[in-house]
Amino acid sequence: MRLAEYVAAALVLCGIALSAPLAAGHAQAPNDVGLDPGHSDADVGAVGAGLREVDLTLALAQRLQPMLEAYGLRVALTREDNRPLTAMSHRDPTERIRLEQEARIAAVTPARIYVSIHFNGHPNPGVRGTETYYNPDNFGAESRRLAEALQAGILAELRGIGYEPLDRGVSDDRTAGKPYGHFFSLRGPQPSVLVEALFLSNPREAALLREPGTLDALARGYAAGITRYLAEDDAPAEHTGRAPGAGIR
Numbered sequence: 727m728r729l730a731e732y733v734a735a736a737l738v739l740c741g742i743a744l745s746a747p748l749a750a751g752h753a754q755a756p757n758d759v760g761l762d763p764g765h766s767d768a769d770v771g772a773v774g775a776g777l778r779e780v781d782l783t784l785a786l787a788q789r790l791q792p793m794l795e796a797y798g799l800r801v802a803l804t805r806e807d808n809r810p811l812t813a814m815s816h817r818d819p820t821e822r823i824r825l826e827q828e829a830r831i832a833a834v835t836p837a838r839i840y841v842s843i844h845f846n847g848h849p850n851p852g853v854r855g856t857e858t859y860y861n862p863d864n865f866g867a868e869s870r871r872l873a874e875a876l877q878a879g880i881l882a883e884l885r886g887i888g889y890e891p892l893d894r895g896v897s898d899d900r901t902a903g904k905p906y907g908h909f910f911s912l913r914g915p916q917p918s919v920l921v922e923a924l925f926l927s928n929p930r931e932a933a934l935l936r937e938p939g940t941l942d943a944l945a946r947g948y949a950a951g952i953t954r955y956l957a958e959d960d961a962p963a964e965h966t967g968r969a970p971g972a973g974i975r
């Protein structure tokens with residue numbers, strides 16, 4: 727084994743994602759990660775404590791993108807400002823959502839994974855916690871593994887800033903109760919997840935989001951989950967046989 731291969735294998739074993747192992751072998755996909763900052767000015771999402779979901783999702787994506795690029799990953803955002811990608815003028819609200827979500831997926835596809843960034847809202851201000859959705863009928867096993875990696879990474883970083891999050895777990899997106907079934911954002915041609923990191927409608931979690939370090943912590947959590955998933959995804963093809971006995975999996 728050449729030294730570079732040994733070092734790469736050792737770093738992967740330590741859970742450190744190198745740019746080469748993460749990106750190699752997938753040259754056909756222009757993007758490694760499609761990041762979707764949820765909502766737009768036409769649909770601002772949850773609000774609370776003077777914060778709007780539409781602004782927070784973009785701010786988080788803009789922190790996360792350079793973190794992932796530092797690993798050598800190619801990252802594309804579905805939006806760089808608050809404008810929707812489509813006219814959002816269809817009379818049928820479901821069609822409006824479908825067209826906008828399909829345009830967002832198309833804007834970053836092909837990509838190895840698609841991560842839709844959201845914050846939660848609930849009529850009961852006491853409801854709080856962290857949850858991640860995946861579509862079991864669309865790259866089900868991979869999407870679930872990506873969801874679990876993101877959920878774990880975000881919970882760990884929230885604990886790291888002194889907040890005890892409520893783990894609401896990883897869920898089948900149909901449990902969200904949308905009349906159209908699976909989220910339109912989770913129907914693209916790659917493993918896909920939708921993360922709801924905190925509730926804007928919960929005073930404690932909204933106050934936490936007003937603190938300057940919270941979005942950075944969440945971005946680190948997303949980055950940890952995404953790099954872990956991609957490193958595991960690469961491991962069999964990139965390293966099996968090259969590092970006998972190394973026990974990459």
Ligand SMILES: [Zn+2]
Binds near residue numbers: 764765771772779844
């Ligand atoms: Zn949302």
